Amino acid sequence: MMIDSHAHLELPEFDSDRDEVIARAKEAGVDAIVTIGIDLDDCLKAVEIADRYDMVYAAVGIHPHEVKVIDRQTYDRMRDLAARPKVVAYGEIGLDFFRNLSPRDVQIRRFGEQLELAQDLNLPVIIHDREAHRETLEILSSWKGQRRGIIHCFSGDYAMARKCLDLGFYISIPGTVTFTKADTLRDVVRRVPAESLLVETDAPFLTPEPHRGKRNESAYVKYTAMRVAELKEMKFEELAEITSRNASEIFSIKL
Known part of the structure; x- marks a missing residue:
């Protein structure tokens, strides 16, 4: 049992062979994939993909790169999408001070707004944090909502x-x-309890060894899980079961 807690199956990199990618994931022992929208169009596509494949679920949210285009209608449309039955989280939302594709002050304001929206929707959040550790912690610490969710791609x-x-x-x-x-990151894995860990691909990005340099896909989450198990001196099957249970609990996925 494995769950890829974060992928982007809706991106065009998978348009030519999405069926095969999902089939390979299933053959590799992946029981569920959460595909993550990054803007309105991608969120709609993510939800449609989740509706099409039994093992795929969706998260909807506006990525920090895209928050500069949020307008008055955006959040109404996000509410509509979030009501779809296979949407299991709100995200990915947060801060990206590495590329700064949206102004920093806009990112911070929209991050707070989307945290509140997730609270209203009663959905866990998926947090994107790149080169913004201090600011991310400050915002999450001061947020008065129910803090439940995932720090993605830690x-x-x-x-x-x-x-x-x-x-x-x-x-x-x-x-x-x-x-x-x-x-x-390996030090983090060694020290964080397995009961607080998830594994992800972020496909098509961040391909693990031994496939580094190629397009990532959900089947490759096993290489991440194998390395995490090794670092924690656990059997792979035990680590896979624990992280899958963690993911199923936070996303309310019944396997």
């Missing part, structure tokens, strides 16, 4: 991970844990 150190855990969030580990220079 890129901080253990001190940050500990603060996220104390706030009630899961830590999601991407394929970068297999990279040679990912010592900080």
Whole structure:
């Protein structure tokens, strides 16, 4: 049993062979995939894909790169999409101060607004944090809503991970844990309890070894799970079961 807690099956990289990608994931032992929208069009496509495939679920939200185009109608449309039966989370939302494709002040304001929307919708949140650790923690710490969700593609150190855990969030580990220079992430994996971990691909990005350099896909989540199990000195099957149980609980997915 495995769950790929974060993929982007709606992106055009999968338009030519989406059926085969999902079939390969199932053959690799993946029981569920959560595909994550990043703007309104992609959110609609993610929901449609989730409706088409039994093992696929969707999350909807406006990525920090795209929040500069939010207008008065955006959140009404997000509410409509979030009401669809296979939508299991709101996200990915947050801050990206690496590329700064939306102004920082806009990112911060929209992050707060979307946290409140997720609270209204009673959905867990999927948090994007790139080069914005301090600001992300400040916003999450001051948020008065019910703190439940996932720090996607975790890129901080253990001190940050500990603060996220104390706030009630899961830590999601991407394929970068297999990279040679990912010592900080491996330290996080060793020290964070398995009961607080998820595994993800972020497909088509961040392809793990031994396929690094190729397009990522959900079947490859097993390589991340295998490395996490090794670091935690656990059997792969045990680690896969625990992380899948974590994902099924936060997303309310019944397997």
